[in-house]
Amino acid sequence: MSDKEALPLVVEVDDLTAGYLPGVNILNSCSLTARQGELIGIIGPNGAGKSTLLKAIFGQVKIRGGHIRLNGEDITGLKANKLVARGVGYVPQNNNVFPSLTIEENLQMGLFQNPKVYTERLEFVSGIFPELSPRLKQRAGSLSGGERQMVAMSRALMMDPHVLLLDEPSAGLSPVRQDEAFIRVSDINRAGVTTIMVEQNARRCLQLCDRAYVLDQGKDAYTGTGRDLMNDPKVISLYLGTLGADAA
């Protein structure tokens, strides 16, 4: 969206190369930027490196080349705990709650670096996920997939992040819950949180985000506003497919 073009860059990923196994790079000089308050979508084929990109930004993958900057400051290779303290929140794809802990304890875990503000943050999070507050004493392991996703997102929001990294927030949810999750992501973003979201539900993702990147083989292959990508014939044929095109 043009109104966000003048805003300062919050996340800059520059020519990033990273991987897990020796000699195998998952990301191959991948670049991405996110401006303040933007909602950025990342879509792409399976194994393109979408989740790895988020993990690399969050210090979970060894970086072999390139730079990551947060508010202009180099954070390449910085560990996750340091990033959380600097206001980066991350919600992984799977296993994203502590199943043996209660919802409340899960939320407290998100805030262990600054437990004093618990009540205040809980109030904010309850505003976005009202259904959690009456169930704080319930074990997270007994929750359904959608509810776990809510707990994981709430936990990431406890530290009051200004950057939120979301890995497939809609995965495994029923259509009505997916839409709710997307609407909530939009609400969180509108509250001023710069959001980078990896999504497999590409159409929904493109409908919401300000700008999006199509990753292919570890590189940012296409970028543009969500609307432009949604109508780009190349992106459609390589990635979106035509199933459900009429719906959008």
Next chain:
Amino acid sequence: MPANTNTHRSTGLHVGEIRPGVAKVDPIIIADNVSRSFGGLKAVDVDHVEIPRNAITALIGPNGAGKTTFFNLLTGFDKPDTGTWSFDGKSLAGVPAFKASRMGQVRTFQLTKSLAMLTVLENMKLGAKDQKGENFWVSMLPWLWRKQDEDIEERALKLLERFKLDTKKDDFAASLSGGQRKLLEMARALMSEPTLVMLDEPMAGVNPALTQSLLDHILGLKEDGMTVLFVEHDMHMVRHISDWVIVMAEGRIVAEGPPDEVMKNPAVIDAYLGSHLDTDLGVVTGRISLPDVKEKKK
């Protein structure tokens, strides 16, 4: 939820009036009074359901409706508190998972279970049934099983190509991404040449363009005489390939019927599909105004 009582269209799959638990012309699975509780929660409480043979049936329903638990019961991965069910005319109650799979009923999992420290190709070859080399003595005599092994490998490679995993065949399954593991599991299930394939959210995490080509593959399975039962949240997929849709909520079968009719059922829309299914979320959230969308469509 009220029962879906539409009788106008005949799909050739059911007998009589469409309602939850309706009899099928040629059922492959018949389940009666199957229930399973976890503590105080009744996760599955199915009075009667029949799955039509040689058709693609979708099982949909809200999160926590008991779809996966029902899958686990039918496939012998979990034991029900009560109930009986049969597969292909043979009772399956109490039959363990590995035997059910030998009888021709295979499944995949929502959270994938690939053998991480085997390669993709090895994972695939494990899926094939009745391998001669499984016998201890025969395994010592390679000439007895080499030909079969080559055939299996050829079949595995063909499937891997179809599932766009051929370039990964020598990589450890652990190195695959989430979506690729899903694909591997589906391909491995097909290695056993089953009569009934049960897929638990097969397309979750698989990219849309590949989904589309895999759907054609699933339609092909039906033409080859296979029966497919799948759990899925992607309504475009359900609409595109399924012949029959069964809706579960709170452990019960609450509606069934052909996809178009089930998706018009107000109770299903309310509890499951949501009112935004075919609308643009950018508009719903006010991130984009309506005229913008119309302009783009031109």
